[in-house]
Amino acid sequence: MWVLAVVWFSGVLIRAEAQGTASFWRGNDRSGRCQYSFTVDSPTEASCPLPGSSPEVEALKSRLALLEVLVAHLAGGETGPGPAPRLQEAYTQALSEKTQLQREKDRLGQRVEELQRRVEELQQEAERLRSRPCAQPPPPSTPLYDNRPSPAGGSGGTALSHLSSRPGRTPGDTSSLRDPSWHSGSPGYQELKAEVAKIPAPSPEDADDTKGCGELLSVGEPFTHRKTDTISGKYGVWMQDPEAVSPYGPGMVWRIDTVGNEVRQIFGYEDLQQLSRGFPTKVLLLPEAVESTGAAMFRGSLYYQRRRSRTLLRYDLASESVAARRDLPHAGFHGQFPYSWGGYTDIDFAVDEQGLWVIYSTNKARGAIVISLLDHHNLEVKRSWETNIRKTTVANAFMICGRLYTVASYSSLNTTVNYSFDTATGVSKAVAIPFKNRHRYNSMIDYNPGQRKLFAWDNHHLVSYDVRLGKPQ
Structure with a gap:
């Protein structure tokens, strides 16, 4: 065994x-x-499986055990700092910062609204000050008393030297005089009345011409009426008719955005306030496209250059149709002789106290500015002048009282009106009148004789300038 x-x-x-x-x-x-x-x-098995189990089941049990441990950590099942408390703390801090940022945003929004209201108030105040007539200088000093001895033997000048004139007092009314030196029975009073009555009015030659024509003496600060809100408003032309006729009044404002190939829309606004709000009351569709920013409004018609041609058109606003057309002889067009900023500004209409003008150049003039006075009915050239300044060297030009003026730069913040040509005498001269391009891209400058202002389109902004005319000092 x-x-x-x-x-x-x-x-x-x-x-x-x-x-x-x-x-x-x-x-x-x-x-x-x-x-x-x-x-x-065993040569084939790594472990002995239990009855009814397999390696896959055992691996799954191990994974489940790991998941149970992880869930216990997240649910706070174990003591001590785990991932869950740290996540909760970070979430709470983020909510607190968000609340602080929202409060700061609300505070800044209120501040912006206050600043906007303040800017509007300042603009209204500036407009009110501009519309207020300037105080005239006092007349040359004249003695308000007679130095001759009074009939009573006293000196009238001594007795009445500090007597002030009172506006609104009728002759003989002494009730408003409260000067302690006043004596109703003094005969010097009659002499004083005679002296005051003989004070001469200021001579018109001594003051600036505020109604008639004269040379340009100064250009005021630009005042912004509106900023356009689309890319098509980068440059264009806006105007008022200085001699408006029915059915539109003198307060009507017209605007054309000249960015695009087929510019045919013209927008009308009842007045400057409506323009600033941006809601037109009239929209017209022109029969032929506009070329550039040289259009003008005069006596109920829009004058403009037809696109890609030297053809001048008169569009009647009342009938909404073309009333006249004429080719401008030998005029350059579509980029031959533009202003220095470009924009196909070869032909530029202008209006002043003498009527309707057109500013352009020709091959014969070799690029020098040519001025023609037009018949505003049929667009016939009545007379022309050739200047000695090249059109492509200046930023823009306008007419005032029969004189041509040019602006040196369209993009410099501080530039000048640098040249003038008088059609009455044929004399040209260099000038240096300060001019400001506040928004650094001035594509249109026109004079309005009715408003006695310059209208300009400066890089999306519709602005105007007050001007002062008179005799040079």
Whole structure:
């Protein structure tokens, strides 16, 4: 029996060694009996699966155990600082910062509204000051008393030297005089009345001509009426008719945005306030496209150049049709002789106290500015003048009282009106009148004799300038 056991054990041991690894163990079991155990590694299995299980199931159980641990951490199942408290703290801080930023935004919005209201008030105040007539200088000083001795033997000048004139007092009314030196029975009073009555009025030659014509003395600061809100409003032309006729009044404002190939719309506004609000009351569709910013309004008609031609058109606003057309002889067009800023500004209409003009150039003039006075009914050229300044070297030009004026730069903030030509005498001269391009791209400057202002289109902004005329000092 023992021999068989030894043989069996030897065979098992030899087989285990043949497979690579084996181990033997001997010990008593729970009942105290001696028990032999052999361990041999399986050549195909890494572990012994339990009944009804598989490696995939065991791996899944391990993953589930890891997930349970992670969920316990997130739910605060373990003590100590974990991810959840830190996330909650960061979220609370973010909400607090958001609330502070919202309060700051609301405060800044209120500040912006206050500044906008202040700007509007300042603009209204500036407009009111501009519309108020300037105070005239006092007349030359004249003695308000007679230095001759009074009939009573006293000096009338001594008695009445500090007597002030009171406006609104009727002759003989002494009730408003409260001067302590006044004596109703003094005969010097009659002499004083005579002296005051003889004070001469200021001579018109000594003051600027505020109604008639004269040379340009100064140009005021630009006042912005509106800023356009689209790319098509970068440059254009806006105007008022200085001699408006029915059905439109003198307050009507007209505007054309000249950015585009087929510019045919003209927008009408009842007045400057309506223009500033941006809501036109009339929109007209021109029968032929407009070329550039040289249009003008005069006596109920729009005058403009037809696109890509030297043809001048008169568009009657009442009938909404073309009333006259004429080619401008030898005039350059579509980029031959523009102003320095470009924009096909070869032909430029202008209006002043003497009527309708056109500013252009020709090959014969070799690019020098030519001025022609037109018949505003049929566009016939009545007379022309050739100047000695090249059109492409100036930013823009306008007419005032039969004189041509040019502006040196369209983009410099501080530039000048640098040249004038008088059609009455044929004399030209250099001038240096300060002019400001506040928005640095001035594409249109025209004079309105009815308003005595310059209208300009400066980089999306519709602006105007007050001008002062008179005799040079």
